[in-house]
Amino acid sequence: MIPFNHLGWFFKYLGPTTYPRDAIKELCRFLRPLSQKASLLDLGSGTGVLSEFAYRCRDDLRFVAIDPSEGMLKFSPYYVEAHTARAEALPFEDESFEVVIIGEALHHFQDPDKAMQEIVRVLKGDGRLFIYEFDPGRFLGKSICRAEKMAGEPANFYKPKVLKSMLEEHGFSVEISQHGWRYTVKAQLTGAADLRLLS
Numbered sequence: 363m364i365p366f367n368h369l370g371w372f373f374k375y376l377g378p379t380t381y382p383r384d385a386i387k388e389l390c391r392f393l394r395p396l397s398q399k400a401s402l403l404d405l406g407s408g409t410g411v412l413s414e415f416a417y418r419c420r421d422d423l424r425f426v427a428i429d430p431s432e433g434m435l436k437f438s439p440y441y442v443e444a445h446t447a448r449a450e451a452l453p454f455e456d457e458s459f460e461v462v463i464i465g466e467a468l469h470h471f472q473d474p475d476k477a478m479q480e481i482v483r484v485l486k487g488d489g490r491l492f493i494y495e496f497d498p499g500r501f502l503g504k505s506i507c508r509a510e511k512m513a514g515e516p517a518n519f520y521k522p523k524v525l526k527s528m529l530e531e532h533g534f535s536v537e538i539s540q541h542g543w544r545y546t547v548k549a550q551l552t553g554a555a556d557l558r559l560l561s
């Protein structure tokens with residue numbers, strides 16, 4: 363397993379360099395329609411790298427973050443309300459957030475499907491989801507996937523099309539943008555209320 367608890371300093375300073383500029387611009391466009399004080403949840407926030415990018419374009423939102431690693435969370439920026447928790451069991455009421463963001467973290471979740479159920483539960487009816495991930499169908503993405511498997515990580519990497527279908531099954535409409543060997547997902551809940559009634 364990657365010892366995240368001892369690597370906060372490393373991710374705090376090197377983490378931002380792993381995000382392509384286009385992906386950050388896309389995040390800003392994605393956040394633009396949100397109303398003032400809308401609640402944003404950063405899942406697997408680590409030291410808060412993705413929240414920091416979001417804050418640069420929307421400093422009027424309420425920032426909440428979860429991560430199981432306290433050694434990462436202690437580097438969170440002052441404006442983030444940080445909770446020690448896992449994406450598979452979110453300590454929030456139903457329909458608490460307008461938007462969920464996940465950066466380089468989905469592949470670390472033990473049970474991504476359970477995490478998606480939790481995301482749907484805590485999002486408001488027309489809530490939105492932004493994901494930044496590595497594509498295991500590209501050489502560099504595949505190499506990282508292999509390295510993480512060797513390190514004992516869950517390495518739940520999905521090709522963009524596969525992640526799109528998974529999210530659609532959870533009631534999202536999904537748009538993918540490829541950034542070389544990385545990609546972003548912009549998704550919005552469509553039939554979420556109905557799906558909640560069924561579960």
Ligand SMILES: C[S@@+](CC[C@H](N)C(=O)[O-])C[C@H]1O[C@@H](n2cnc3c(N)ncnc32)[C@H](O)[C@@H]1O
Pocket residue numbers: 366373377378405406407408409410411412428429430431434447448449450464465466467470471472473
């Ligand atoms: C590579 S770091 C990414 C951190 C941050 N989002 C960023 O962009 O720098 C992955 C993070 O996922 C967290 N993580 C691992 N398992 C998790 C889970 N089940 N639920 C939520 N976060 C998890 C780790 O503790 C770690 O902080």
